[in-house]
Amino acid sequence: MIDKTTSLENALRTIRDGDTIMVGGFGVPGTPFTLIDGLLELGVSNLTLIKNEANEDGMGLSKLIEANRVQKLITSHLGLNATVIGMMNRHEIEVAFYPQGILAEKIRAGGAGLLGILTDIGIDTILAKDKAVVTVDRQPAMVEPALRADVALIHAAVADRFGNLIYEKSARNFNPLMATAAAKVIVEAEKLVECGDLAPDQIHTPGAFTDHIVVLDTLTEEYGILAHHVL
Amino acid sequence: MSFKEKIAQRAAAEIGAGQIINLGIGIPTLIPKFLEDHKQVVVHSENGILGMGLPCKRGLEDRNLIDAGGTYVTTGRGAAFFDSALSFTLIRGGRLDIAFIGALEVSAAGDLANWIIPGQYSPGIGGGMELAQKARRLIVTSMHTTRNGDPKILKACTLPLTAKGCVNTIITELAVIDVLPAGLVLREIAAETEIDTVIARTDAALLIPDGNLTRY
Numbered sequence: 001m002i003d004k005t006t007s008l009e010n011a012l013r014t015i016r017d018g019d020t021i022m023v024g025g026f027g028v029p030g031t032p033f034t035l036i037d038g039l040l041e042l043g044v045s046n047l048t049l050i051k052n053e054a055n056e057d058g059m060g061l062s063k064l065i066e067a068n069r070v071q072k073l074i075t076s077h078l079g080l081n082a083t084v085i086g087m088m089n090r091h092e093i094e095v096a097f098y099p100q101g102i103l104a105e106k107i108r109a110g111g112a113g114l115l116g117i118l119t120d121i122g123i124d125t126i127l128a129k130d131k132a133v134v135t136v137d138r139q140p141a142m143v144e145p146a147l148r149a150d151v152a153l154i155h156a157a158v159a160d161r162f163g164n165l166i167y168e169k170s171a172r173n174f175n176p177l178m179a180t181a182a183a184k185v186i187v188e189a190e191k192l193v194e195c196g197d198l199a200p201d202q203i204h205t206p207g208a209f210t211d212h213i214v215v216l217d218t219l220t221e222e223y224g225i226l227a228h229h230v231l
Numbered sequence: 232m233s234f235k236e237k238i239a240q241r242a243a244a245e246i247g248a249g250q251i252i253n254l255g256i257g258i259p260t261l262i263p264k265f266l267e268d269h270k271q272v273v274v275h276s277e278n279g280i281l282g283m284g285l286p287c288k289r290g291l292e293d294r295n296l297i298d299a300g301g302t303y304v305t306t307g308r309g310a311a312f313f314d315s316a317l318s319f320t321l322i323r324g325g326r327l328d329i330a331f332i333g334a335l336e337v338s339a340a341g342d343l344a345n346w347i348i349p350g351q352y353s354p355g356i357g358g359g360m361e362l363a364q365k366a367r368r369l370i371v372t373s374m375h376t377t378r379n380g381d382p383k384i385l386k387a388c389t390l391p392l393t394a395k396g397c398v399n400t401i402i403t404e405l406a407v408i409d410v411l412p413a414g415l416v417l418r419e420i421a422a423e424t425e426i427d428t429v430i431a432r433t434d435a436a437l438l439i440p441d442g443n444l445t446r447y
Contacts, residue, residue: 026278026315029295052315053355077357079256080301085354097355100277101319108316121323122360124395157295169295169312170278176314204314225292229301 001162001195004213008038011186011212015039015151018071020048022107022152022182023061024175027053027080030167031060032155032188033222035214039153040064050074050107050149052100052174057083059222065093074147076100099127102144104177109146111180116145152182156205159189160196163210164203172204179205186212190219234374234404237421240265241447242331242372242402246272250328251321253277253362256300258372259331260286273309275327277358279318282310299358319358323365330366332359334373334401336388339435341398341410343371344390363394375403375432382434384408384415405429407447414438419445 012035015021021039025031040063047070054061054073064070065084072094078085088095098106105117118141122128132143154175157168165187167175179185192215232240239261246252246266253275254260263285266272274283277299284305287293292303321327336344343363347353363369376382384401400418401408406429407419416438420429426444430437 026299027297027301029278029297075355077355079354079357089353095355099356099360100315100358101323101361104315104319121364122356122394124392125360126391127356127360169293170276170280170297171295172312173279173315177316223294225294225303226301229297229303230292231286231289231303 001207003161004163004207004210005161005192005215006212008034008214011035011214012038012042014184015042015044017044018046019044019150020050022147022149022174022178023049023051024152024154024173024178025051025055025060026170026173027055028223028226029169030155030171030173030175031055032153033060033220034188034216035153035155035186036060036064037220040067040069045069046071048072048074050147050178052076052103054078054081054084056080056226068092072096074098074103076103104174106144106147107174107177107181110148111177114146116143118142119144147181149178149182150184152178152185154179154185154187156187156189158191158193158198159187159210159213159215160193160198160207161213162195162207163187163213164195164198164207165189165205165210166198166202167204176205179209184211185209186214188214188216190216236261238372238374238402238404241407242370245370245400245402246270246329249273251275251281251326253322253327253330253366255330255332255359255362257333259333260300260302262331275318275321276304277315277318277322279313279315280304280306280310281313281321282307284310319361322358322361325365325367327362327366329368329370330362331370331372332362334371334383336390337371337373337384337398337401338388339386339415341396342388343369343393343398344388345393347391349391359393363397368399369397371398371401373401373403375405375429382432385434386436405432408437416440417444419447422446
């Protein structure tokens, strides 16, 4: 099978200003901090980012936003990031909020080649404002268009050279969904193994979805335990 | 015991054996320490965990194992991990027995407002709307009034809603109140309070059953 491992620079080199980029992770677990740092280094701007949250102030996705590289953020919750909330309130960044599971389904639909989903979540709320509403089985349902991206940045615990991926514990979250929903899927992996080393039954994302694998030699401090969340 | 712990302890008593529950941020996160082992309650977390154990002891944290609020947690026997789509499939699909959630306002009709104060507080929706709308039972755990002493249980919500008619039960430091078709029914009151106090601190009308109310 083809070997998809490459350098960080090579993996990111086709990303352009104005691209839409999905970024895996829910808090620290599953956030591809090394790929995000590479993106910061690359200097691209006017990005549209899609991530569950924006990490915490000064970390991960927040670094790209704080460096004014991001035009729009599509997300679910920013409760742990006062900096990005402040930028949103000052209109320095456009933010679109979705219910967390609807964000996940929009991405899943995009990955599955569907045009959108129908949902009643938020139908009685301000969320329904300006949404197309159709009737299904005599119930009103909002049309939520599918989401796709130019690039997805994924963090995996283990990858084989073909790009079969395994995630660990709560680091799975949005990663396997986003890995299906982008034109180019770039994976950082904590551990690389040979094809055939992973049991086929254990694989979370099959290699067909993976374009590039960047093997992490070391994990930066950002991947570690956050002292303020320790009891 | 603090008021918040008292609310959490009373809330824990609402959980039946083997039920699947989800705990929102704030007071609900205090519930696990009041769960009795023999009940074999299974705790779900939006970020992809079923079968969470207690919060992690200092020094034993796993960088890949947090709950949806960012706290380092543990898993119990029989736990499972899954992606965010499956996590909400469990919620929207009707497999979540009880969601415990905080509130800014609850109305007499069981409407909930807890995610935005326009111009002041707008962190986003998170999983709240799906939990409120689709959990089989939604229990609000909250202080009875705001920090300023204003009632949170109102005739009608003034803030943008999280979901309409979604609340089944309200548990505060003063009372346990059920949202029934007839209206808000006072089910129990706290040991250290009186019915008149509960009525005075509630904006919505309360239906008071005949006879002595259970104290907690």
